[in-house]
Amino acid sequence: MLSVSQLSIDYGSNRVVSDLNLLLGESEILMLVGPTGCGKSTILQALAGLIPISEGEINLGKWQATPKLTVPPEKRSVGMVFQDFALFPHLTVEQNIGFRLKDTAVADHWIALLGLDDFRHKKPATLSGGQKQRVALARTLAHQPDFVLLDEPLSNLDAALKDMLRWDIRNALKKAGVPAIWVTHDQEEALSIGDRVGVLKAGKIQQLDTPERCFSVPNNRFVARFLGEASFINGFFENNQATTAIGNVPALGVDCQQGEVDVLLRPDDVMLVQGEIGNNGVVVWVRFEGGSRLCAVELACKTVVTSRVSHEVVVYPGDSVHVSLSTSHPLAVYKRAI
Numbered sequence: 001m002l003s004v005s006q007l008s009i010d011y012g013s014n015r016v017v018s019d020l021n022l023l024l025g026e027s028e029i030l031m032l033v034g035p036t037g038c039g040k041s042t043i044l045q046a047l048a049g050l051i052p053i054s055e056g057e058i059n060l061g062k063w064q065a066t067p068k069l070t071v072p073p074e075k076r077s078v079g080m081v082f083q084d085f086a087l088f089p090h091l092t093v094e095q096n097i098g099f100r101l102k103d104t105a106v107a108d109h110w111i112a113l114l115g116l117d118d119f120r121h122k123k124p125a126t127l128s129g130g131q132k133q134r135v136a137l138a139r140t141l142a143h144q145p146d147f148v149l150l151d152e153p154l155s156n157l158d159a160a161l162k163d164m165l166r167w168d169i170r171n172a173l174k175k176a177g178v179p180a181i182w183v184t185h186d187q188e189e190a191l192s193i194g195d196r197v198g199v200l201k202a203g204k205i206q207q208l209d210t211p212e213r214c215f216s217v218p219n220n221r222f223v224a225r226f227l228g229e230a231s232f233i234n235g236f237f238e239n240n241q242a243t244t245a246i247g248n249v250p251a252l253g254v255d256c257q258q259g260e261v262d263v264l265l266r267p268d269d270v271m272l273v274q275g276e277i278g279n280n281g282v283v284v285w286v287r288f289e290g291g292s293r294l295c296a297v298e299l300a301c302k303t304v305v306t307s308r309v310s311h312e313v314v315v316y317p318g319d320s321v322h323v324s325l326s327t328s329h330p331l332a333v334y335k336r337a338i
C-alpha cells in the first residue's frame, strides 16, 4: 500500500507542496484536483521519483524514499500515463504495449480488454487521440505496476470521447486491481470517477474524502466553490437545523456548533417556482445546460442564490420568481463570514 507522510517539495527556495499525507487503498482511485499551479503534477513527479523531495517519506512497503534515501523511478514499480501519451512512434501498437515484456500474453490481455485488436499492427501516428491513450494505458498496465499515476490523461481529447474513455480507464484500473492517483482539471470527472477526491490549494490538501462528502460537506468555502456551483445564504443554526429567509433545513456544522452561519446551497437544493403571488426574488441570469437551466436569483436581502431547473422551465432575467429550500439531507453550514 502506498503511504505518503509529511511530504514537502521545494523548487529552489519555493515550497510548492507542504505536509502531504495520504494512504492509497488497494485498487483505490484517488483523484487530485485543484487550481492551476497548486502542485498536482509536482506531487505525481515526486511519487514517481522524477524529482527530489524536501521532507517526509513515501513508502510502498518494498521501498521507502526520503530526502536522503532516493529510489530511482525504475525501482518504484510505478506506471505513468501522461496527457501526451508518450508512445514510441516507430513501434506498432502491439510492440509499444509489449515493449520489454517477457510474457506477451499479458500484452494480449490488455490489447483485447482495451479494444485494440484491430489496431495491433498500426503505428501511433495513424491512431486517434483516444486510441493512443488506450495504448498508453495498456502498456502501463501490462507491466503490472504496484500503482499508477495519471496526469490529466484526457485533457487532449474532445468532450464526447473524454466521457467514454474516463469510464474505460476506470474499469481497466479496477480490473487490474491496481491503485491509482489521477490528476484532473475537471471537477465532474473527479467526483464521478474517484473513490476519493483530494482537493489541493497552493500545495496544501484542503480535503481528502469521498466525492459525496467533498461535495456536500466541504471542509471550507474554497472546496465548496471549487467542486461546483455554490451559493451561501445567512442563517441561524441550532439543534441540527438552519433557519433561513427561504426555508428551514436540516444542517451540519462544519466549523461551528450553533449561532449565525452561512448555509451552503447547491443549485439542486434551491427550488424555483414561477407564479403570480408570493414571489421573493428576481432572476439575474440564466444559463442553458442542455437538460437543465441554471438560474441566479437575487433575494430582497441582496443575496444571490442559484437554482437548477428543468429545461422545460423557461425563465428570463428580470422575471419575478419564488425560491425555497426543502431538502431532506443536511446542508453544510459555516461560521458567518464577517
Ligand SMILES: Nc1ncnc2c1ncn2[C@@H]1O[C@H](COP(=O)(O)OP(=O)(O)OP(=O)(O)O)[C@@H](O)[C@H]1O
Binding pocket: 011, 016, 034, 035, 036, 037, 038, 039, 040, 041, 042, 043
Ligand atoms: N521545474 C520547475 N521549477 C520551478 N518551479 C516549478 C517547476 N515546475 C513547476 N513549478 C512551479 O511549481 C508550482 C506547481 O506546479 P505544478 O505543475 O505541480 O502545478 P499543477 O497543479 O500541476 O498545475 P496545472 O494544473 O497548471 O498543470 C507552480 O507554481 C509552478 O510554477
